[in-house]
Amino acid sequence: MTYPAEYINYLVHFHGDRDYFECHEELEELWKQDPKGKRKHHLVGLIQIAVSLYHHRRGNFSGAFRMMANAISIIEQNRKPLKEFGLNTETLIPILKERLNDIQNHVAYKSFNLPIGHPALIRICNEQCESLGFIWGSESQLDNIELIEKHKRRDRSEVIAERELQKLKKAQAPCSSPKNLSDTD
Numbered sequence: 191m192t193y194p195a196e197y198i199n200y201l202v203h204f205h206g207d208r209d210y211f212e213c214h215e216e217l218e219e220l221w222k223q224d225p226k227g228k229r230k231h232h233l234v235g236l237i238q239i240a241v242s243l244y245h246h247r248r249g250n251f252s253g254a255f256r257m258m259a260n261a262i263s264i265i266e267q268n269r270k271p272l273k274e275f276g277l278n279t280e281t282l283i284p285i286l287k288e289r290l291n292d293i294q295n296h297v298a299y300k301s302f303n304l305p306i307g308h309p310a311l312i313r314i315c316n317e318q319c320e321s322l323g324f325i326w327g328s329e330s331q332l333d334n335i336e337l338i339e340k341h342k343r344r345d346r347s348e349v350i351a352e353r354e355l356q357k358l359k360k361a362q363a364p365c366s367s368p369k370n371l372s373d374t375d
Contacts, residue, residue, distance in 0.1 A: 193311060196220035197275060201315045204240065205303055206324030208331070210247070213240035232271040235264030239286065239304075246289075247299040247330060248338055258290045276308035301330045 199216040203209040214237050221233040242257035262283065265272060269279040282305050289302070306312050312326075319326045332338070 191274070191276070191308070191310075193275065193314070194220050198314060198318060200236065200240070201304070201306070201311070202318045202322065202324065205315065205326050206319040206322065206328070208243075208301055208328070210240040210244035213237075214244070230271065231264055232268035232275070235261045235268060235272070238264065242289075242293070243299070246293055247332070249299075251293055251296055254293045255290065258286060258293055262286050262290060273307075276306050276311040278305040278307040281305035299330070299332075301328075303327055 196216045196219050200213045203212045203216065217233050217237045217240070221229055221237065224230060238257045238261035242254045242261060245251075245257060246254035265279060265283060265286065272279050272282070285302060285305065306315075316326045
């Protein structure tokens with residue numbers, strides 16, 4: 191089976207450098223490739239696992255709980271496409287439920303691996319990890335502020351510039367129903 195590059199990148203970041211923010215970014219790109227109404231829900235479940243772990247690692251238990259509960263629900267309803275993505279859902283769901291319980295009880299974050307059932311997929315991901323200088327299955331670097339607080343520390347200048355450009359375009363657009371000046375008397 192051939193896997194999308196974004197999914198491989200998700201797995202590499204999930205198991206290599208534990209950059210859950212990047213996991214989210216990678217799969218969101220894949221998810222957005224489909225038109226609205228035809229987007230794959232199983233990708234949302236995987237995205238929400240990463241977002242939950244990002245929050246959990248930062249000590250945001252309420253955000254982590256909400257995301258993990260949503261992820262479990264989605265994954266339970268989308269077992270088949272996740273199996274096609276090489277994941278063993280029979281093992282994954284209990285792992286996620288245990289993590290949800292840990293989050294609910296404010297147990298500190300700890301790394302875990304997704305149960306991948308396709309050896310070829312693991313080999314591909316391992317090779318990618320090595321090429322990036324990551325070690326597959328390594329523990330999260332809990333002292334790496336750049337990783338832990340990535341959403342606050344990333345360069346958002348392009349996003350901000352695009353937002354400002356859109357505001358400017360909107361402000362310069364002609365009004366849809368201009369007033370007749372003679373009606374203002």
